[in-house]
Structures are given as C-alpha cells and as structure tokens.
Amino acid sequence: MDKDISRRLTLWLLLTPFILWMLLLVVIPHIDMFLLSIREKVGPRQYEMGLGNYAEFFGEPFYWNTLARTAIMSVLATVLTLIIGFPVSYYIAKIARSKQKKILFMLCLLPFWVSELVRTFGWMILLRETGIMSGVLQWIGFVDQPVEMLYNDITVVMGLIYTSMLFMIVPLVSTLDSLDDSYIEAGYDLGGNMVSVMREIVIPHAMPGIISGCIVVFMLTLGNYLTPILLGGKSSMWFTGQIYTQFITRFNWELGAAFGFLLLALSSLMVWGGLRLSGQTLASTVAKS
C-alpha cells in the first residue's frame, strides 16, 4: 500500500514540471491566442466575436499565397533533406566502422555548437555580392562582375536544408543502426541487387525513422523564421515573417493570432496526411526512433 502511494507520488512529482510547462507555456497561451484570433476590432477598444480575421486571410491572395508558398518550399526542403540525409545516414550507420562512425556523427553535430544566427550570417558572408564566393568566381574569371547569391529561393531552401539536416540524420541513423547487417546480406544472397535490397529491405525498415525525420524537419522548416528572412530577404515571403509583421509592425495581434492558428492547422494537416500516406502511426515513428 505504502509502495503504491510512493510510486504514484514519484510519478506525479516527475510529471509536474512537464504539466506546468505544457499548461503555462503551451495550453494557456494558445487558448488566449485562439480567443484573440476570433476577436474583431470594430472601433477603438471595441471588439466583437467573429471569424473576420480568418476571412481576411482567405480574402487577400497575398496572405494565402504566402502560406501555400511556405508549405510547398518546406515540403521541398524536407524531401531534399531526406534525399541528401539518407545516404549520409546509411554510410554512418552501415558502412563506417565504429570509430569513424563516432567522428562522422560528431561532424554532423559540430555546426550546432554555433548559434543559428551566427551560422546563417556565415552563409551571408559566403554568398553576398561582395562575399567570398563572388570574389572567388571573379578571381578565376568565371564571371566578370560581382554576383549576388543571396535573396533567392534556392539559397533559402539550401539554408533550410543545412539548418535541419541533423534532425533528419539522427532518427535515420538510429533506425538504420537497428537493421541487422544480416538482413542486407540475406537480401543480396537471395539474388537482390542494390536497388531491390534498398527498396524492399532497408527502406521499409527505416520507414519510422524516415517519417519521424521528415515530420521534425518539416515542422522546423515551416516554423523557421531566421533562415528565410536572412537568406531570402524581404522578398522571401515566408509565412512566419507575415506573422511577425502582423504582431510587431502592424500591431494587429488579432490577425497575427489567426495566422498562427492557420500555420498550426496546416502543419498538423500535413503531418497527418504524411502519416496516412506512409501507413505509419505517430506512436510507431516516435517509439522506434
């Protein structure tokens, strides 16, 4: 009996910080945000309940275009991160020997010792008109005048891939690590070639890792503010930038809150869709990786 009580007490004590965190920093602000988003300003200090803020979003093409563009580019960045990250993870998990493995893993982690802001400025130093890349290209005579490599979509996507690569590699390496080498050997032994072994053995096994990596990368990318603004500039048209503008520049908290909820809805919808398409459940991807 005593044991039972102490066990329950331990559980609750351990859960308390988490519950407080969720309640104070996630649930309450979101309720408040939601209330804010369904409030319309009709006059100075006069508000009415209504869906006007959401209507404004759908009524103004610039807003929903920005959201659609953000979503598409996030999907693109996620897919490219997977395409680049998979072979890297496969090499780390299956081909590299144990000592190499640690070093390679370390190398993936290394850039994260520097803050995201500084890393992004690093890219700016490299890519701006008077930057190193431009200088090198001129020096070797490839171009005859400075080139601006910042402020375009390719640079933004590249920056997003760079920022989120680790979050793809970690779950992929851990699922691929759990794939016994003998499965791959058996696949080859039974007559499979590289393509069929990858498609029928390695990828099905790695699916939970692929999905959880994709979810994390997609969410981080969709909600990223720094990289698109710094590398894409004013023309980046990133939805988080739009939210920032509403809250800070235009002081229209109501519309900003509505945008926040739309972004949340979109990311939940896309994650749900991704899980459905791949036949995975959220629990299986989280538990396996």
Add this chain to the structure above:
Amino acid sequence: MSFISIQNLTKSWGEAPAVNDMSFDVAAGEFLALLGPSGCGKSTTLMMLAGLENPTDGQIHFNQKNVTDLAPGKRKISMVFQSYALFPHLSVKENILFGLKARHVDPAERNKRLSEVLELVDLGAHMDKKPGQLSGGQCQRVALARAIVSHAPICLMDEPLSNLDAKLRNEMRSEIRSLQKKLGLTVIYVTHDQIEAMSMADRVALLNKGCIEQIGRPEELYDQPATDFVAGFIGHPPMNLIPDEETILGIRPEHIRLDESEGISSKVVNCDYHGANTLISTKFCGHILNFMIQGHRQYPAGHTLKLNWDRGQAHYFSRTTGQRMADITQNHFMNEGLN
C-alpha cells in the same frame, strides 16, 4: 575438379590474417562442417564463399566456375544465417518468395515451389504470419525454406542452430540432415559445436587461427587427430594431454579404466557425478588426468586409484610442432606405469 574447390584462400585486415592460405574441396552432395573456436576464421571463410566478403587472395570455384569475384546473388548458392535474417516486415510467404521475385521467376513456378517447400518444412499453416509471431524453431524452418526454395545446389549455413534451445537443436539437427540428403544439397556448415559437426557432417574441417588443422570424416578426427589441437578440441570432456620433454601423450577420458593388478597409481583430486557416469580427476606425473567411470563413484581426495589404458588408444604428438607422431612402441610413460 571437385564440385566446390577452394584454393589458397586468404583474408586479412592488415593484422594477422583471419583466413590464411586455406585450400579444400567439397564433393557434390557432401555435407562439410567448418568447426573451430571463435575467431578461427570459419565465419570469414563462409562469408567469402557467399561473396559477402572479398578474399585478399586465392580462388573459389563452384562447379568448375571461378566465382571469386562474382556477386552473392549470382553464385547459385543459398544461405541460412545464425540470426535467420528473416525480413520482419514481410510475411512467411513473402520471405520465402523474396529471392524468387528478385530473380524474376514466373508466378506459376513461384507458387509451385512455395507449396513444395512449405510441405517440406511443415509451415503451411503459418504462411501469412510475420516472423515476429513465430517461435524460434519455426523461424529456423522459414530460414531453411527460404534457402532451399531457390533450388540452388549449394547451401551455406552459418551456425543456424545456435539460437535454439537444446531440445529443439537436436530435432533440427536431424531435420536439416534429412532435408540435405533428400534434396542432394551440397552443404557447408559453420559451427563451434563439435556435436553438431560430428553428428551431421560427412566430413569435418577443424580450423584454428585461420588454417585447417585437419579435414576428414568425423571418426578420423576422433580416432586419428592430426595435431594436439585437434586432440584437445574433439571429444568431450577433452583429451588429456600430458607433455614431457619431446612428446605429448594424449589419452581420452573415456579410454581410461581402473585396473587393480597392472594399473598406474594416481591420487584422486576430485569426483564429479554426471548421472550416467562420474568424471574423476587424478594427479598423474604432475598433471591432471581426467577420466570417466560408469555409474556413481565417490572417492575421497588423495585416494589412490590404479589406472590403465590400451596402447592403441594412446596418441603421441611432437612437443615442438604439435604434429601427430607415428606410434611409439617404447615410451617412458608406459615404462613408468608398467614398472
């Protein structure tokens, strides 16, 4: 040339070679066991035969064809792994058919062969289950089925029974052996368990430090061990090996008997009762001598027993090379004992 011919096979990873200049032949339909302690190079040898590891040197011929540099899938072999390596996301049926699909065997032939092997390994009822839902023995059967469904003439097995409990292991041993005979498979079977090797194989190759110590029929290894390593490895409990200046005397525990009239005196150190028999350790010429006696015997430590054995059952090995020596008619051990 034999059905399988291995010449001067060598594998090294920079340090001492894992497999060192190994050559042997296997006839069609033969069951050869590669036996040895861990690290002796038996698994590396098998991996090279399977094409999953590239030899540093040497050649492998299957059926007169040089396959040394051929991809695993093109060697016309099948393989059974220690961990079974059944694909967990595929059903029993899909696992068995994986190889046939990869090789683009046509569906009618595929289904015919599937029902054939399911019959052979008695798994028809579990066709649609996933490996996770099967017992260890059933997984082993699926792995066997997946190997034989390919109709490859050569089957490589890498300690296939080591994950099973003792009872199941005995059953599977005879099952694999009868399947191999029925299908006329040529099997190369890696194991560290001498009972498996001795009971299943037509011939046993005993490996040590990347080299073959002896290759031959099980009874040859037991009766005529070529080196002191073979003598010490084959047989349970192991052969007593008693060195003097030049030679090592080997005598198996089961060949020593009590002989009150002519035996050599030795003092009991310990008695271990095993049920059917008792393992007695005595001190002889400063060395421990183990031997078996039927039934339950208990002697106090220090008790003197008189031991003897037939001359034909004593083995002699060179102290320097470990090689078996021609039968020595006069030996000071025997003289001492016969005084």
